[in-house]
Amino acid sequence: MFDHVIGAGGVGEQTRPRTLSGHGVLVRAGELVLLCELPAGRGRQIGALLDTVAALAGEHPDGAELSNRLTSLIDATDPADVPSFCAYGPAGDGLAVVVHGDAELVLGTDGDETRFTGQPGVTVVDRVEVVPAGPVRAVVEGARLHVAAPPLAEAQPAPEAEPATPEQVQRIVDGADEPEQTTPEPTVDDSIPADNLVLGVYCRRGHFNDPVMTYCTVCGITMAQATRHQVLGPRPALGVLVLDDGAMYSLVRDHVFGRDPGTDPAVAAGRAVSVPLRDPSVSRVHARIVLDGWDVRIVDNGSTNGTFVAMPGEPSWTRVVPGADVTLRPGMMVALGRRQLRYHTHRAQSVDFGTLQNRRAQGHSAHA
Amino acid sequence: MTEIFDLTTASRTRPVADEALPPIGAALPPALENADWWTDEMVARAGIPMLDVPIVSVGGGMGSFVTVDYLRVAGGVPVEDIRVLSNISHPWQTYEYLTRVSQLPRNRRIRSDSASRPDNLWGFPSYAIQEAFQDKTLKPLKQVFLEPVFDDFYTPLLGKVLDSMRKEADRIRYWDMLVQGEVRTVRRRVGGGYFTVLTPHPTKSPTQNNRPTGQAGPVDRPIAYRCRDVHIAVGYTGLRFLPDLQEFRERYNDYHHVVNGYEDHEHMYESLRRRPGTVLIRGGGIVTAAVMQRLICDRLNFGAQTRILQVFRTFFGDKHGAHPWSKRPGSHGFAYQGFNYPKSAWGGQLRARMLRREGEDRVRIYDEIGGTTTPLRQHWQHHLSRGRKDGWYHAYQGTIDNLRLDPEGKVLATLHNDDGDHDLNADYVVDCTGLDGDVAEHRVLGDLLKHGGARRNPLGRLDVEPTFELRGSANGPGRVYVTGAASYGGYFPGVDTFLGLQISAQEVIDHLAHRGLCRKMGPMRSTIEWLKWARGRQI
Numbered sequence: 002m003f004d005h006v007i008g009a010g011g012v013g014e015q016t017r018p019r020t021l022s023g024h025g026v027l028v029r030a031g032e033l034v035l036l037c038e039l040p041a042g043r044g045r046q047i048g049a050l051l052d053t054v055a056a057l058a059g060e061h062p063d064g065a066e067l068s069n070r071l072t073s074l075i076d077a078t079d080p081a082d083v084p085s086f087c088a089y090g091p092a093g094d095g096l097a098v099v100v101h102g103d104a105e106l107v108l109g110t111d112g113d114e115t116r117f118t119g120q121p122g123v124t125v126v127d128r129v130e131v132v133p134a135g136p137v138r139a140v141v142e143g144a145r146l147h148v149a150a151p152p153l154a155e156a157q158p159a160p161e162a163e164p165a166t167p168e169q170v171q172r173i174v175d176g177a178d179e180p181e182q183t184t185p186e187p188t189v190d191d192s193i194p195a196d197n198l199v200l201g202v203y204c205r206r207g208h209f210n211d212p213v214m215t216y217c218t219v220c221g222i223t224m225a226q227a228t229r230h231q232v233l234g235p236r237p238a239l240g241v242l243v244l245d246d247g248a249m250y251s252l253v254r255d256h257v258f259g260r261d262p263g264t265d266p267a268v269a270a271g272r273a274v275s276v277p278l279r280d281p282s283v284s285r286v287h288a289r290i291v292l293d294g295w296d297v298r299i300v301d302n303g304s305t306n307g308t309f310v311a312m313p314g315e316p317s318w319t320r321v322v323p324g325a326d327v328t329l330r331p332g333m334m335v336a337l338g339r340r341q342l343r344y345h346t347h348r349a350q351s352v353d354f355g356t357l358q359n360r361r362a363q364g365h366s367a368h369a
Numbered sequence: 370m371t372e373i374f375d376l377t378t379a380s381r382t383r384p385v386a387d388e389a390l391p392p393i394g395a396a397l398p399p400a401l402e403n404a405d406w407w408t409d410e411m412v413a414r415a416g417i418p419m420l421d422v423p424i425v426s427v428g429g430g431m432g433s434f435v436t437v438d439y440l441r442v443a444g445g446v447p448v449e450d451i452r453v454l455s456n457i458s459h460p461w462q463t464y465e466y467l468t469r470v471s472q473l474p475r476n477r478r479i480r481s482d483s484a485s486r487p488d489n490l491w492g493f494p495s496y497a498i499q500e501a502f503q504d505k506t507l508k509p510l511k512q513v514f515l516e517p518v519f520d521d522f523y524t525p526l527l528g529k530v531l532d533s534m535r536k537e538a539d540r541i542r543y544w545d546m547l548v549q550g551e552v553r554t555v556r557r558r559v560g561g562g563y564f565t566v567l568t569p570h571p572t573k574s575p576t577q578n579n580r581p582t583g584q585a586g587p588v589d590r591p592i593a594y595r596c597r598d599v600h601i602a603v604g605y606t607g608l609r610f611l612p613d614l615q616e617f618r619e620r621y622n623d624y625h626h627v628v629n630g631y632e633d634h635e636h637m638y639e640s641l642r643r644r645p646g647t648v649l650i651r652g653g654g655i656v657t658a659a660v661m662q663r664l665i666c667d668r669l670n671f672g673a674q675t676r677i678l679q680v681f682r683t684f685f686g687d688k689h690g691a692h693p694w695s696k697r698p699g700s701h702g703f704a705y706q707g708f709n710y711p712k713s714a715w716g717g718q719l720r721a722r723m724l725r726r727e728g729e730d731r732v733r734i735y736d737e738i739g740g741t742t743t744p745l746r747q748h749w750q751h752h753l754s755r756g757r758k759d760g761w762y763h764a765y766q767g768t769i770d771n772l773r774l775d776p777e778g779k780v781l782a783t784l785h786n787d788d789g790d791h792d793l794n795a796d797y798v799v800d801c802t803g804l805d806g807d808v809a810e811h812r813v814l815g816d817l818l819k820h821g822g823a824r825r826n827p828l829g830r831l832d833v834e835p836t837f838e839l840r841g842s843a844n845g846p847g848r849v850y851v852t853g854a855a856s857y858g859g860y861f862p863g864v865d866t867f868l869g870l871q872i873s874a875q876e877v878i879d880h881l882a883h884r885g886l887c888r889k890m891g892p893m894r895s896t897i898e899w900l901k902w903a904r905g906r907q908i
Binding site: 042216217221 | 551608639
């Protein structure tokens with residue numbers, strides 16, 4: 002599925018990588034950038050790459066050190082198992098670069114281009130002078146996309162491109178069959194997996210899971226014997242929302258409910274699924290379902306008639322304070338005006354699940 | 370589309386997640402990891418604190434509970450001499466989860482005999498008597514009297530079973546013996562006995578006396594329990610997710626169209642109550658029956674218009690069996706049997722035959738009595754018959770594979786049988802194909818095979834003596850006993866049932882008593898202990 006990745010970005014603190022199209026992960030932590038393909042079954046290796054960047058950004062954000070650590074990572078395992086990637090970061094007054102596998106990095110250097118490829122082996126350059134800083138174009142397993150990819154200077158800024166924070170990780174997953182574009186589709190296809198990075202654990206057979214799982218959600222093996230070492234990985238679907246008419250929505254990304262949810266910026270930007278509810282008791286943009294780590298939260302958007310939650314068997318509904326959020330528990334019912342929906346998840350594997358979710362929620366609030 | 374993940378958030382959430390479920394810890398030092406035998410010095414050198422306990426039970430589920438109950442009641446072993454090492458908080462936690470998600474909530478009846486009581490060594494009073502007494506009705510007693518010819522087998526309510534277990538756990542002070550954590554390995558000790566290494570869950574150890582002397586605060590590093598005997602009852606390695614289901618999930622990132630009967634799939638019933646749909650069920654066992662009963666109840670209670678397609682790999686149209694004198698009833702695809710095993714497996718001729726068989730001969734008997742069965746229960750059979758007539762229930766023989774989503778979001782599956790291949794279309798597919806018992810996949814059991822001298826029996830599980838002592842693992846005065854699913858294939862069938870766990874525990878206690886390590890319970894003490902049980906007196 003994940004066969005193409007393309008990203009592009011500039012060098013320097015004031016510029017940020019921008020996505021074009023394709024499947025993959027783009028990470029930016031400070032000035033360290035890594036672009037990685039997303040082949041199936043390589044979640045553990047991807048997690049290790051991302052962890053390396055994340056760890057280095059927090060202690061010593063140097064491009065040369067990034068190259069060292071990433072090449073060590075490749076040396077420590079079978080290079081064929083490591084997904085194709087390219088990475089770069091500042092080294093002195095230039096850039097250090099590492100490119101592995103079917104990947105290519107193109108540095109714009111004062112009107113010219115310097116090209117690095119990861120074939121046949123790993124390309125590591127400790128320092129390339131890029132003065133003045135020019136555009137960087139990176140392609141992983143995407144010759145077709147590379148040809149069509151506009152240079153960075155011509156790329157339109159993405160609508161969600163807020164000013165870059167000092168440290169951020171940014172990832173992109175777009176459909177491989179979608180045309181190259183920088184403006185997202187206004188609506189989102191449910192079949193496209195949204196895989197934000199979350200901390201999770203791998204089962205013995207290499208499937209990425211919520212850390213609270215008793216059994217692996219992909220292969221069923223007990224998680225009791227997993228190492229419980231938590232790494233960043235692609236978030237799978239968290240469950241489903243079942244509407245009172247039987248319609249079902251897979252929780253692969255945020256959802257916006259209302260009479261006219263298309264007007265919501267998140268829907269317009271393609272970050273959320275629009276769920277129109279044709280009922281006068283429902284506000285235009287009534288409420289949002291937000292995926293936060295492994296949690297599913299409901300946020301009331303200041304609706305006229307309010308948003309309420311209740312667990313089955315509870316005698317009364319509890320109103321969600323406008324602007325605040327409530328973490329949904331498996332089986333929880335949500336009332337939006339006269340309409341209702343219910344949250345279910347295959348991850349409700351343990352009778353302690355609710356307790357663990359609550360503990361996690363409390364911990365999250367305490368740290369927020 | 371671009372999504373942002375902030376590293377600063379990630380660094381905040383990591384310790385929270387760690388708190389929710391602790392890491393099992395780094396690997397053991399190579400000197401320990403690679404050694405079949407450990408000395409006290411090796412463990413001390415690794416910085417792992419040691420605790421001396423005569424007996425530990427690894428698992429903490431139903432198997433541990435039943436065995437510890439026998440140790441305390443029949444064996445008279447004090448609380449201080451037993452530790453239960455478990456990653457779950459109460460013995461019925463896994464059992465309750467599996468029954469709940471497979472459509473057996475607390476108010477439903479499980480597939481177990483009236484006298485198979487995990488909380489009661491004597492099986493008296495049976496669940497039927499208890500229910501008759503508590504609910505002031507003669508109906509359960511009448512059913513037991515008439516079963517199985519004139520009525521269905523009596524089976525107890527799940528809620529009553531679990532409540533009585535909680536009561537017995539309190540009575541035998543189970544919670545004082547429980548240490549929560551992840552058991553990593555059981556290794557033989559030079560000089561006799563074993564080391565059982567556990568990484569405790571922080572803040573979860575219910576008693577201070579589980580901690581090594583002088584250690585304060587939550588325990589979060591490995592502890593080696595230096596013990597004479599080890600009992601292991603870790604249950605199944607996991608849920609059996611068929612390759613098709615796994616492939617579907619990985620391919621589509623979709624966990625709700627194709628589900629396993631042993632995972633939460635409430636969304637399916639919720640949706641089907643509100644709009645018509647089709648469910649394809651794979652399997653013919655007790656979980657299949659429970660799922661179908663739920664679908665039928667939703668049809669009756671909520672007017673759900675659900676079409677059910679059922680695929681049997683082996684389709685039984687009539688009585689079947691290896692011999693004319695041992696036929697199992699069957700019809701419409703199902704094989705009917707009151708309980709998981711024939712009654713003769715518990716103490717009759719089948720048990721006696723099994724004791725004398727080795728290798729392939731034993732496998733042959735397991736083949737004869739094995740297979741997927743379900744109890745013949747009149748009420749849902751009646752509705753299935755109605756479903757066949759009205760066209761909302763269809764049964765097929767064959768196998769299905771190649772699960773995929775069609776453009777309308779429905780699941781397509783290819784059915785293979787004698788009539789060729791053709792596609793079935795459904796809104797949901799439910800796999801009811803059981804649990805996974807591969808011992809090599811389990812950390813502790815696999816480690817015993819690798820380092821502990823254990824070997825496999827003819828059915829691939831752990832090879833145990835009739836006393837449930839693990840063959841090849843004896844060490845001086847120490848023994849390892851394995852009961853439950855991991856010992857399936859031994860001289861006693863039915864190990865993964867309530868009664869099977871009790872019979873296994875009896876064998877273990879008898880062997881311990883024979884070795885002079887616990888008391889043997891005679892008629893007088895048995896009567897006294899029963900009176901204590903009946904009065905709920907804590908021991």
